[in-house]
Amino acid sequence: MALSFTPTSAKFAVLQISTKRSHLVVMKCELNERNSSEKKLEIGSPIIVIEAPKLLKTAASVPCLRANAGLVNPGDVGRIVSRKPKDVWAVRLSIGTYLMDAKYFKPLELDG
Structure with a gap:
């Protein structure tokens, strides 16, 4: 062959x-x-939420899935904690650490 x-x-x-x-x-x-924005994402990178997910999954050792009742909103800022399979990231926000798909956020560009 x-x-x-x-x-x-x-x-x-x-x-x-x-x-x-x-x-x-x-x-x-x-x-x-690969997306050009994906190349910029690494552990510790600041991100900004661009679309609120309908469901939230906690990044705890025993994850909990719950409806997003205004906990995460567009404009919220957080940091990447770790990378998970299938373009899912653990993101630390002010209200806790959640697993989020990359389509819900983008890298925050800081002017400095």
Whole structure:
């Protein structure tokens, strides 16, 4: 079996597989591109909430899931505590530490 990988652009590539019986399979695969804002996020980075999540999950050893009844609002500022799988971050806010998806906040750019 012969295998070749040909990048065609920044987003797509063509993977060609041929076997002894001359079968040819062509697939397009989308390559993952990281967000420019994700590169700026690291432990200790300040963040600002841009959208209030509907549910909040605490970052305790025994997590608790609860509805966001005005606890976290857009404009709240916090710090990254740790990174979890699937673009989830532990964020320390003034009311506690919560697990939040990266779509709910962005890095806070401090002028200094």
